[in-house]
Amino acid sequence: MPSGTPLVRDGVRERMVEIRREIHRRPELAWSESDTAKRVCERLEELGIPWRSAGGTGVVADLSGPRGVPAVALRADMDALPIEERTGLDFASENEGVMHACGHDGHTAMLLGAAELLAGESLPAPVRLLFQPAEEVGMGAVALIEAGALDGVGAVFGGHIDTGLPVGVVAATEGVVNASADGFRIELTGREGHAARPHQAIDAIVAASHVVVALQSIVSREIDPARPAVVTVGRFEAGRAQNVIAGRAVLEGTIRAHDADVRAALHDAVARVALATAAAHSAVATFELLVGGTPAIRNEGLALALAREAAARVVGTENVTEMAKANLGGEDFACYMKHVPGCFVRYGAAHPDGDERPAHSNRFDFDERALAVGAAWLAEVARCAGRALRDATGG
Numbered sequence: 083m084p085s086g087t088p089l090v091r092d093g094v095r096e097r098m099v100e101i102r103r104e105i106h107r108r109p110e111l112a113w114s115e116s117d118t119a120k121r122v123c124e125r126l127e128e129l130g131i132p133w134r135s136a137g138g139t140g141v142v143a144d145l146s147g148p149r150g151v152p153a154v155a156l157r158a159d160m161d162a163l164p165i166e167e168r169t170g171l172d173f174a175s176e177n178e179g180v181m182h183a184c185g186h187d188g189h190t191a192m193l194l195g196a197a198e199l200l201a202g203e204s205l206p207a208p209v210r211l212l213f214q215p216a217e218e219v220g221m222g223a224v225a226l227i228e229a230g231a232l233d234g235v236g237a238v239f240g241g242h243i244d245t246g247l248p249v250g251v252v253a254a255t256e257g258v259v260n261a262s263a264d265g266f267r268i269e270l271t272g273r274e275g276h277a278a279r280p281h282q283a284i285d286a287i288v289a290a291s292h293v294v295v296a297l298q299s300i301v302s303r304e305i306d307p308a309r310p311a312v313v314t315v316g317r318f319e320a321g322r323a324q325n326v327i328a329g330r331a332v333l334e335g336t337i338r339a340h341d342a343d344v345r346a347a348l349h350d351a352v353a354r355v356a357l358a359t360a361a362a363h364s365a366v367a368t369f370e371l372l373v374g375g376t377p378a379i380r381n382e383g384l385a386l387a388l389a390r391e392a393a394a395r396v397v398g399t400e401n402v403t404e405m406a407k408a409n410l411g412g413e414d415f416a417c418y419m420k421h422v423p424g425c426f427v428r429y430g431a432a433h434p435d436g437d438e439r440p441a442h443s444n445r446f447d448f449d450e451r452a453l454a455v456g457a458a459w460l461a462e463v464a465r466c467a468g469r470a471l472r473d474a475t476g477g
């Protein structure tokens with residue numbers, strides 16, 4: 083942690099920890115974040131900040147600024163994951179099979195902390211707070227955008243807790259920081275039959291197994307090795323009994339890439355390989371991309387410079403870093419950046435237990451000192467970007 087002046091005022095940190103733990107205790111899946119949203123609205127009301135419901139279970143709130151200046155949008159995601167928590171924390175999930183295993187409880191608390199820091203300030207530009215639902219299914223950002231959440235917005239900023247980075251560090255990385263993420267579904271149809279008479283059947287399990295293996299040659303043989311890409315099959319469903327040849331199999335997976343042309347090439351290749359491999363085994367395959375696909379996030383230009391400036395003010399230049407390696411994780415924050423310039427950072431939040439508590443695992447946890455870093459950065463980037471937007475509009 084950087085020493086010296088505290089990142090946030092007395093009390094703000096304690097209130098963030100309290101709200102984070104409350105939300106952590108009652109995690110809600112995508113599109114079901116109604117209690118979380120209610121808690122957010124209660125807090126906004128205490129702070130005197132007007133809000134409205136948007137995009138299903140989302141909440142949009144506004145801090146006013148000078149007329150005619152575009153707003154700076156700050157975004158937090160609110161949804162949890164279908165994971166049974168095994169952290170042993172005394173504020174562990176009380177909702178069976180649901181857990182905040184990606185730190186979105188922390189992001190929500192950070193944005194409320196930033197709201198408290200900014201409330202009552204004379205701001206250079208209006209600030210729009212986006213409490214977004216359904217990030218984990220890649221659909222919440224689009225829902226908020228369709229509800230008008232970016233109307234009048236000139237720039238958008240957000241960040242993610244990163245337990246791979248030390249607390250006190252903000253990574254504002256130039257270039258691609260999150261990959262495009264597209265879910266796909268392949269359905270194979272063969273012919274069901276007696277396990278002892280394979281010549282009378284078309285075995286969908288054997289055909290689908292060949293498809294899984296064939297798909298793994300796409301990245302290694304068709305994509306430039308210098309350009310990051312992943313094809314993962316995460317789900318394989320087939321069969322009804324040990325003595326019945328399966329007539330149907332379903333594969334689901336995800337396609338990740340940093341570049342739009344690689345993304346498009348992978349879509350075509352996965353479909354081609356799946357259909358042709360199935361046909362080689364006399365089965366018929368269909369390929370579909372699932373809804374909720376998101377593009378990559380590329381940080382660049384003025385928005386990146388403003389994010390770095392704000393980070394330097396909060397944690398000191400020496401604690402503003404870049405991610406060391408390409409990240410193939412998806413993040414629907416990318417959808418906002420299709421409409422307005424923005425930047426997506428990572429807040430160092432390494433847990434003292436280190437690698438034993440990775441994101442999307444039932445042991446996930448982060449160092450709560452990161453909450454103050456996130457809140458202070460969000461507030462500061464609203465000020466920095468607000469000044470830039472005001473100056474650009476001649477205000």
Ligand code: NI
Nearest residue numbers: 184185186242
């Ligand atoms: Ni996340």
